Amino acid sequence: MANNATIPGKEGKDLASVAKPADARVLVPAPQTQDQLENQSSDVFGAQLFTGAFSQPGASQFNPDYAIAIGDQIQVRLWGAFAFEQMLTVDPRGNIFLPHAGPVTVVGVRNRELEGLVQAAVRRTFRNNVSSYASLAAAQPVRVFVGGNVNRPGLYNGTSMDSVLRYLDMAGGVDPERGSYLQVQVKRGQETRATANLYDFLLQGTMPMVQLADGDVIFVPPYEQRVKVKGLVANAKRFEFLGNQQTVAQLMALAKPQATATHVRVTRNTGNIRNAEYYPLSEANQVTLVNGDELEFTADKKPGTITVRVEGEHNSAQEYVLPYGSHMSVLLDQIQSNANSDMGSVQLFRESVKQRQKEMLATSLHNLEMSLLTARSGSSDEARLRKDEAELSLQWVKRAKEVEPVGQVQIAKAGQLGSMLLVGADRKLSHL
Known part of the structure; x- marks a missing residue:
């Protein structure tokens, strides 16, 4: 008999809500273990999977292809001319026992076929006026x-529907320094029932659904080959690969180089000699990698243009895009002066000069500190005097460290201004 939307005596309640496990509760994340903290900070691609997020138990969500196993619990309800409601456990023979209908073999039956199987068994005994409902309530521990x-x-406790990721997470995750993320095996006896590639889960969101049984083994073999990637990439990690035909182009799909990257430097580890x-990245599909290689993606291309900002008294635009290698004269010809402009007093500020000034200032202040702190005195009076002088000087050094250089370029002769090369991010000021 077809299943109805509601159960007599429970009007207004959806069947899904009635069948919801009574022990559902909000789970509070447990503190991370040392292994999980190390996984989170590891530079091995895939280690960040195992930081405790999968180890927390949750409500069972049974997919339609789940095969009923011995020990599973099935919620069965009959109502109408005959009323019955009970949680039934699949016995060692693979059956559940229905009143008046007898044993019903359910082991190996797919979850989507369970209710139809129970309904057929009920119809054989109750021809009319009895409705049935059956749902998988709990997976086998x-x-x-x-x-x-x-x-x-x-050895870890769970259910047959828990994922491989959960059991690995409970075990602290794959050892980043030894284990393989590409060949996680699920074994039953001598048979390998499934092999999981965790890179597929990370990059494509796919994971084989493996229905586990008591005594199954999740085995992580050692990795075969691994390379290290750094530089202009989104994923600066250590990556694992199989076989001897891995190319730089295949690795780029994992490392994801930035748009500015043009070349790759491959450092080969050949023992004592590196x-x-x-x-160039255009040849990436021809470069084969081996275990232990280190790759650095770089930008090796001169800019086609530079951007220069012009500030102060003038009637022109404030920013100019010029060809790489342009001289100051090219820019000065495009600036329209006004009555307040003094084109003979143009000043130039450059970021690279600012950085050098900052480094030189830090070096000078460090040397001054060392000379103050290591000066020797011939007497106690001289020592007190030097101490007072050093305290005053160190206060000045502290203030000097807070000074921010401006990066001004000294222009010796105005006649040479036009021949000066410009670089990106230069700033020009023309003063009154």
């Missing part, structure tokens, strides 16, 4: 071994 290259190998190779 299982104990799963987690071994291989994980931080805390052991050889560096340099390639």
Whole structure:
């Protein structure tokens, strides 16, 4: 008999809400373990998966393809001419027992087929006036071994529907220095039932659904090959790969170079000697990588244009885009002066000069501090005098460290101004 929308005696209640487990509750995240903290700060791609987010238990969500197993709990309700409501556990023979209908074999039945199977069994006994409802309420409790290259190998409790990620997270995650993120195996006896590639989960959101059983083993083998990536990339990490045909182009799909990157430097680890190779990214599909290589993505291209800002007294635009290598004369020809302009007193400010001035100032102040703190005295009176002088000088040094250089370029002769090369981010001021 077809299932109805509501159950007599429970009018107004949706069946899904009635079947909701009574022990559902809000879970408070547990404090992170040392292994999880180390995973969070690791430079190995994939280690950030195991920081405790998967280890928390949650309400079971059964997919339609879940196969009923021994030990699963099934909520069964009959109403109408005959009333019955009970949580039934699948027995060792794979059956549940329905009153008057007898045993019904449900082991191996897909979740989406469960209710139809129970309805057919009820119809064989109750021809009319009895409706039925059956739903999977709780998955079988299982104990799963987690071994291989994980931080805390052991036997962990869960359910048959918990993901491989949860068991790995409870075991502290894959050991970043030894374990493979590409070949996580699920074994039952001598058979490897599934192999999970955690990169697929990170990059594509795909993860094989494996229904675990008591005594299954999740095994993490050692990684085969690994390279380190740095420079102009979104993911500056250590990446794992399989086989001997990995190219720079394939690695770029994982590391995601920035738009400004043009070349890659490959440092080969050949024992005591480290050889560096340099390639444009256009040849990335021809460069093969081996275990231990280090890659740095760089920008090796001169800018086609530069931007210069003009401030002070003039009637022109404030910013100019000029070809790379332009001289000051090219810019001065485009500036329209006004009555307040003094084109003979143009000043130039440059970011690179500002940085050098800051470094030179810091070096000078450091040397001054050392001379004040290491000066020797011939007598106690001289020592007190030097101490007082040093305190005053150190106060001045402290204030001097707060000075921000302006990066002004000294122009020796006005006649040479037009031949000076411009660089990006230069600023020009013409004063009254």
